[in-house]
Structures are given as C-alpha cells and as structure tokens.
Amino acid sequence: MTPAPLLIPLLQVPLLQVLLLLVPLLLPFAAPPLARRILDRCPPVAALWSLTASALLLAGGTVAALGTLALTGLLKIPAFAALGELTHPLRTPSARLILPLAALAAGLLTLGALTLGRSVLRQVTGFRAARSEADRRPAAGDLCVVDSPHPDAYALPGRPQRIVVTTGMLRSLDAAEREALFAHERAHNAGRHHYFLAAAELTAHCHPALRPVRAAIRLAAERAADEVAARTVGDRRLTARAIARAALASTAPPPHSSVTPGVATGPVPHRVTALLSPVPLRPRTWIAALLTTCALLSSATAATVALQVHENIEIAQGETTD
Amino acid sequence: MTDEKPGEMSDEKDERRPSGELEAAVLAALWAAGAPLTPSQVQTELASGLARTTVTTILSRLHEKGTLERERQGRGYAYRPLQDPQGLTALRMHGELDRDSDRETVLARFVAQLNPDDEQVLRRLLEDGE
Numbered sequence: 001m002t003p004a005p006l007l008i009p010l011l012q013v014p015l016l017q018v019l020l021l022l023v024p025l026l027l028p029f030a031a032p033p034l035a036r037r038i039l040d041r042c043p044p045v046a047a048l049w050s051l052t053a054s055a056l057l058l059a060g061g062t063v064a065a066l067g068t069l070a071l072t073g074l075l076k077i078p079a080f081a082a083l084g085e086l087t088h089p090l091r092t093p094s095a096r097l098i099l100p101l102a103a104l105a106a107g108l109l110t111l112g113a114l115t116l117g118r119s120v121l122r123q124v125t126g127f128r129a130a131r132s133e134a135d136r137r138p139a140a141g142d143l144c145v146v147d148s149p150h151p152d153a154y155a156l157p158g159r160p161q162r163i164v165v166t167t168g169m170l171r172s173l174d175a176a177e178r179e180a181l182f183a184h185e186r187a188h189n190a191g192r193h194h195y196f197l198a199a200a201e202l203t204a205h206c207h208p209a210l211r212p213v214r215a216a217i218r219l220a221a222e223r224a225a226d227e228v229a230a231r232t233v234g235d236r237r238l239t240a241r242a243i244a245r246a247a248l249a250s251t252a253p254p255p256h257s258s259v260t261p262g263v264a265t266g267p268v269p270h271r272v273t274a275l276l277s278p279v280p281l282r283p284r285t286w287i288a289a290l291l292t293t294c295a296l297l298s299s300a301t302a303a304t305v306a307l308q309v310h311e312n313i314e315i316a317q318g319e320t321t322d
Numbered sequence: 323m324t325d326e327k328p329g330e331m332s333d334e335k336d337e338r339r340p341s342g343e344l345e346a347a348v349l350a351a352l353w354a355a356g357a358p359l360t361p362s363q364v365q366t367e368l369a370s371g372l373a374r375t376t377v378t379t380i381l382s383r384l385h386e387k388g389t390l391e392r393e394r395q396g397r398g399y400a401y402r403p404l405q406d407p408q409g410l411t412a413l414r415m416h417g418e419l420d421r422d423s424d425r426e427t428v429l430a431r432f433v434a435q436l437n438p439d440d441e442q443v444l445r446r447l448l449e450d451g452e
Contacts, residue, residue: 130429140349140389141342145403147353153432163346169432170354175368178350181432182343188430197430221430244444247433267434269443276447 014312015093017305018101021069024061024302027294028209031058034291035216039270041284044223045191050288051220052196055213057295059206063112064302066105068309073102075313087318116205123201130154134162142189143182145170151250153181155188163189172249177242180233184242187228193221219267226271240275243268341380344372348380349389349403358393358400 031054038047074080075090076098092098134144134156144162146152151169156162163185173181188194200217203210230239247268351367352359359367361378368377381401384390392399436444 127429140345140384140387141340143346143349145349145353147405154429156429165350167353167356170350171356173354175347175351175354175370178354179347179370182346182350184432185430193430218430225430241448243433244448247436248441248444248448250433268436269440269447272444272447276450 014091017308018069018093018098020301020305021065024058024065024298025207027298028058028062028207030294031055031209031291032212032216034287034294035213037284037287038291039216039219039223042288043283044220044227046283046285046288048193048196048217048220048224050292051213051217052199054291054295055203055210055217056199057292057299058213059203059210061295061298061302062207063109064299064306066109068302068306069098069105070102070109072309073099073105075316076102081316084313084317086313086316088316090316091312112205116202119201119205123198130156130164131158134164142186151246153185153246155185155193157189157192157194161189169246169250173242173245176233176235176238177245180229180235180239180242181246183229183232184225184239187225187232188221191221191224191228193225196221215267219270222267222271223274226275230275236275240272243275244272344376344380345384348377349384352390352401352403358395358402360395360398360400364401 035051038051042050072090072092075084075086076092076095081090133146137144137146139160139162142160142162144156144164146164146166148166149168150166151172153163153165153169156164163182165181165185169181170178196217200214204214226239226243229242230236233239347368347370348364351364355363355367361374361381364381365372365374365377381390381392381399385392385399385401389404390401391404392401394400
C-alpha cells in the first residue's frame with residue numbers, strides 16, 4: 001500500500017513528480033512490439049484478455065498523467081488558483097517548465113476526446129444501421145441474409161444476437177465452408193468480443209502507441225473465433241480455406257495503386273497461416289505477463305503521482321499542513 | 323473432407339445440432355443456389371448427412387415463418403428465399419456500412435481488406451492447401 005518510507009519525501013519533489021509522469025506517457029511505446037509477440041506466441045483467448053486489460057491500464061495511466069499535468073498548470077494561473085480556493089501557491093517546478101507542458105497535455109487530451117467522440121458517433125450510426133437492417137428481415141435461426149453481391153459477413157451483438165451474411169459471401173463458399181463461417185461469427189457473439197473491440201477502440205484514442213495494439217486486439221478476437229470455428233467443424237484446414245476464399249472474394253481491386261508497404265503481412269494471412277501451422281506445444285504466456293506488468297506499473301505510477309499532486313493541492317488550500 | 327463419406331458420426335452430430343443452426347444452414351444453401359430447390363436438392367447441397375425428413379420439416383417451418391416461398395414441383399415443393407421488397411434500401415444501408423474505408427467498427431467482420439501482398443500470400447496458401 002505505502003511506498004518505501006524513503007520514497008515519500010522524494011515523491012514530494014515537484015520536478016520529480018513531473019519526471020515520473022513521463023513513465024505512463026512513455027511506457028505505452030513498449031506495448032506494440034510486445035503485442036506482436038503475444039499474438040504469435042500465446043493462445044488467442046489469453047492474448048485477447050491480456051492485450052485488452054493492458055491497453056486499458058496503459059490508456060488509464062496516460063489520461064491520468066495528462067490530466068494531472070493539465071490540472072497542475074491550470075492551478076498556476078492566478079484566476080484558476082482563486083477558483084480552486086488556493087491560499088498558498090501550489091508547489092510545482094518553475095512555471096516556465098510547467099505551463100507549456102500543461103498546455104500540451106490539455107491539447108492532447110482535447111484532441112483525444114474529439115477523435116474519440118467522432119469515432120463513437122460513427123460506431124453508433126453503423127451499429128444502428130446494421131441492427132435495423134437485421135431486425136427488418138426474416139431470420140432463419142440466428143442467420144440474417146442481406147441480398148448484396150458484395151461478399152461480407154459480421155457478427156451483430158445485442159438482442160437477439162445475429163450473424164449477418166450477404167448473398168455474395170454465401171455464394172463464394174461451399175456448404176462446409178459456410179458452416180465454418182457461421183461457427184466463427186457465432187463464436188464472436190458467444191465470446192462477447194464486441195466489448196473487447198470497443199475497449200480497443202477507446203484506448204486507441206488515448207495514446208498513439210495504442211493504435212497498433214488496437215489492431216492486435218482485433219486480430220486476437222478473430223483468431224479466437226477461428227479456433228472455435230476450427231473445433232466446431234473439426235477441421236483446421238477447412239476453416240483456413242473458408243477464411244482465405246472469403247477474403248479473396250471480398251477484395252476489391254486496390255483503390256489506389258500507390259505503393260503499399262509489403263514488409264508486414266496483414267491479419268488474414270496471419271490467421272490462415274496460424275490455422276495451417278501446428279499448434280505450438282509450449283505457449284509463451286510470460287510475454288503476456290510482461291506486458292500486463294508494464295501496464296500495471298504505468299497506471300500505478302500515474303495514480304501515485306496524481307495522489308501526491310492532490311495532496312499538494314490540499315496543502316495549498318491550507319487544509320493540510322506540510 | 324467428410325464430403326465423400328458422411329459416416330454415422332456426422333449423421334448423429336448434424337441431427338443433434340440446435341434447430342436454429344439447421345435453419346441457418348438451409349437458408350444459406352437456398353440463397354447460395356440462387357434457384358428454387360426441392361428438399362432432396364437441399365439435402366444434397368448441404369452434404370451433411372441430414373435426413374431428408376429433417377430437411378423437409380425445416381423447409382416447411384421456414385415457409386410458415388415467411389422466410390421462404392414455395393412453388394409446386396412434381397409431387398412436392400421447391401423452395402426459395404423470399405426476396406426482400408425493400409432490397410434497395412438494404413443495399414443503400416449496406417453501402418453506408420461499407421463507406422468506412424478502414425471498416426473500423428466494433429462489428430467483428432469475417433475478413434479484413436487485403437493488400438496486394440496479402441492476396442499473393444493467400445493464393446499461395448490456398449494452392450498449397452488443396
């Protein structure tokens with residue numbers, strides 16, 4: 001609970017507080033390479049949980065750190081200090097250092113909030129359109145067919161849970177491959193993967209380094225559903241073929257013929273390869289533990305500093321004596 | 323895989339599946355065929371070892387629910403999915419969903435966009451797998 005006694009006086013040094021706030025802002029940059037390794041080495045469900053939990057902790061640490069910086073700067077401005085009922089000046093590093101930092105932090109927070117708001121709006125619109133489309137047509141079991149030549153399929157959460165598939169998709173697969181597709185979409189609904197995807201979306205707007213982690217979370221959710229589908233139809237090769245066929249069928253000719261970076265392969269080849277390769281005998285779950293530890297460290301640091309700054313504010317308000 | 327020899331195992335497995343899943347499989351087969359199908363044609367199409375009586379039951383249930391329409395063919399019926407009178411609106415809404423070029427939604431989609439390199443990798447994997 002309490003840090004070592006020696007740390008407490010150190011934590012009260014304002015400059016050190018600001019330096020400590022850099023930890024939760026910099027640690028997320030370690031996440032993308034770890035996330036890639038987790039995807040390669042851990043069972044998909046474990047990867048999905050650890051990536052999502054870590055992303056949430058790292059995002060929380062980032063927001064707490066930026067918020068603390070912004071608040072500290074705000075309380076250096078006399079008008080706000082009066083509003084905050086500060087009777088003494090708040091102990092901070094020199095205003096020349098803290099004010100630009102605080103302004104930057106406030107700017108980043110605003111930017112994140114704006115892009116998040118836009119994304120939420122877009123998601124809600126898209127979800128409503130999909131929901132009303134599914135509710136309006138007759139379903140057979142949980143299947144809802146959309147008459148469209150464009151091959152597409154997705155899982156629709158909510159009540160009732162549906163799997164939505166276009167006629168274009170149904171026609172590009174054979175009966176056995178369609179069963180693999182249905183099992184995959186049902187696995188998304190049964191595993192409540194939309195919560196993980198929503199969390200990934202939220203965290204991606206908190207820190208730029210968490211954007212690749214969002215992609216990793218999405219891929220982990222797909223991999224988890226692929227594994228369930230392979231078990232349900234009892235055939236990994238068939239499941240891999242269904243995914244590959246569906247992806248090739250739904251790929252329109254590239255919209256821009258600009259050069260695409262060809263170093264990393266996209267999510268679909270990764271999934272197909274994973275299904276065709278032998279299951280690793282010894283998963284490396286320690287990588288997942290390492291990332292989660294980093295994330296815990298990051299959010300704990302942010303929380304400690306935020307509490308210390310809160311105490312400084314109370315001192316400045318004259319409520320506590322130093 | 324099991325296409326050639328639908329053994330007893332798969333028979334039992336399919337007969338024991340939840341009826342919702344069977345309905346979905348039947349409707350999917352009808353849409354994929356794109357023409358009216360008789361119960362035995364659906365049975366062949368599914369290649370899953372379902373008894374024909376089961377297929378017939380599912381087809382008439384879907385017909386009662388208004389999902390399918392049927393026409394007389396010989397001594398029985400041929401079924402096809404009821405075309406959506408509002409197909410146009412559906413198409414428009416679908417376009418709405420598609421417009422997100424990055425398709426970054428919380429809806430878990432089956433497959434993501436491929437880049438040209440992915441396409442080559444996939445074709446190779448498919449060829450190796452055949």
